[in-house]
Amino acid sequence: MLWKERNDMGNDLIPLIVLKEGEEGIVHMVSGGLGLIGRLASLGITSGMRVKVVRNIGGPLIITTNGTRIAIGRGQAQKIMIRPLAAVKVQADIA
Amino acid sequence: MTAGKDLLVALAGQPNVGKSTVFNLLTGLSQHVGNWPGKTVEKKEGFYSANGKRIKIVDLPGSYSLTAYSEEEKIARDFIINERPDAVVLMANASALERSLYLLAELLLLKAPVIVALNMMDVAEQQGMRIDARLLEQYLGVPVISMVASKNRGTKALISEILLLSEGKKEYLPSLADVSEDHKEIFLELSDILGQYISPAYLTKWIITKIMEGDPDVTAKMSGTVPQDSWNKVQSLLRKHEDSLLAVVKGRYDWIEGAVRASLSEFKRGQILLTDRLDHVLTRPIFGIPILLGVLALVFSLTYGMGLPLQELLEALMNSFAGWVEPLLERSFWLRGIIIDGLLAGAGTVLTFLPVLFFFFAAMAFLEDVGYMARAAFVMDRFMHVIGLHGKSFLPFCLGFGCNVPAVMGARILESGRIRFLTIFLTPFVPCTAKLAVVTLIAAAIFGKNALIMLWVLVAGNILILGLSGFIASKLLFKRQHMPFIMELPFYHRPNPRTIGIIVWKRITAFIKKAGTIIVIFSVVLWLFSHIPGGNIEDSVLGSLGRFIEPIGHPIGLDWKMIVALLASITAKENSIAALGVLYGVGDEGIRGVLPGVMGSASALSFLVILMLFVPCIATLVVMKQEMGGWRWFLSSFFFMLVLSYLSGMAAYRFAVMVGL
8 A cells, every 4th residue: 555655755645544634745636537536626626736634533534725624535535645745743723 | 577688697606605695685585596497406596776777696506616517517507608698707715716716717618708706805814815806807807806795895896897797898808727738739639620510609618628628518519519530539639638637627727826826915824713723623523523412402492492482472372363263253164164273273383383493493594604514514424424424414404303394405415416315315204393392292291201201212213213224225225335525614704694594584484385385285175184074073084084094003002093193294293283182072171181091101102103203294295206306216215204103103012012101
């Protein structure tokens, strides 16, 4: 599986679902049907877009992109491949 | 009527951009709500008059883009293509500019003149963003109006812009998004091949873009008109460039980036938003679920706390009204019966539920409007998954506790057909106010101080059965099918009384219209059947029917009067009380006094269990049939409830007899 290599190579592609809360990444591609790709694109989740995971503790995820918050099922989050941004902990969430 | 001269304006926009706020502001109560022909998607139209001109405003379904994958999006784009509105107003959310412009990029290819209404400027400002509408207008080449619809700012400017544009007094040269650089060549090749076959109703660019997106509708349409050898060339080009959709998307976002860079300046980045703080707590299951339960408990106690006294007041009014008209009708037995015992006792009782419904719907609309219901859907998602649904089904279920009619209609927010069907299928298991009223009354009469426990057991049982049915149905029907869950969580914002008022108004009128008409007719018919031909119930049509089917009542411990009362509950749940009252000849003694003498505890338990699980009232049935479209789902749902309630009643009866209740 792809995400196992993550620790050795910080810049590899991983599915969005692997990101922890507060982590960010750049979308590389969305796999899946044209419907899913188009739907996500219209919400701002498409190649080159920066996304941040706000909530990821089982159940659906919450991500933000360009000022939009989106709840997204785990199955769909599995299909979004991202390049994680260096883990600069942005102090956006309150502890 | 000057219908021919009306300007036609379509209102387009993504969800959560304040589109309905603007629609409500412009049209007020002149709006007409119906369905798009042949679809279960709501169509709203209304009028605005300005300078002696009437503008007909059509609110298009909210959609994130204009693909052919959802009914809403297809309706929006077909309307613009076929009806050729004089102007399309694109509602944009200034605090999420990129995403709003995505829909604009699609819209501009449909040939209709577009005005961008940049709403929620105040929200953007609070989040540290400033958008220069004039610079945006220059970049896009279409008029841009700044608005704060929640404070009624900008509507005048919007209207005058619509008038200017539709009169051709304004230069209109939109800039259009291209496909990304590396796919320009294939775009041109496709245009060369297909250009001559494209009808002038469409922009060539739109058709080619849609072909590259793999849009099934446009592809099917073009493959029918283009000669075979040319179409083969198109196919092989597309096969060679399988990533064409991405090129289209990328092109749009490049165009959007240009627009944003030209017009947006940010001055406070990384600000902690109210939404962040609230979501930090509310979307975490540990806090979110207890809070949700607390909120719902509050809603119910407020609803009943304020609604019940008013309901009792209405009941008293109704009774004194009945007492006042009764002497006038004394001369005719039939007229008196139809009006007093049919109309007033049946339909009148239903109307007394209005206060309870009003408070309940107002509370729900408030929670929806401030953005809380989306979070409730989010935390409930994991539970709803178990029963084959997803979080969005939670809202219709909540509404169901008020009345099942708006709940069934509320299932429209689910975009996937199967989930929508399953949600509607399960909705009748949510006990509505009317069912709860009947159960409360009978339980109080029979079980005395244990009534409250009984009520809770019955409600919990219903919810359990809802869950189990959903679990089994989804396992049987959906198997491994994936159900995508993608839902925007809007920012929390201050409640808008106007929006809430219109939602409540719509749900209440739907209840009054649907329930009112149908229940009025059935109350009268029921009364007639219980008195024809002889004027007394024992020998009436209903009485004979009841005695005829009495044998099926034995295993469940019901006599024919209780069976008739169950049948009467199909007209409206409250009517079962009225029926029991009439059949047992309650008279002045009151139902609470009479029931314990004629109804055993075991039979009463069986009766209540069946009532809770029985087929819903006729108003709900009508809406279910309408929203489910075909007969197959509807009938299977109908018979499922019939069989399930019978078996459960039998089980409850046997159990009660066994433990000697």
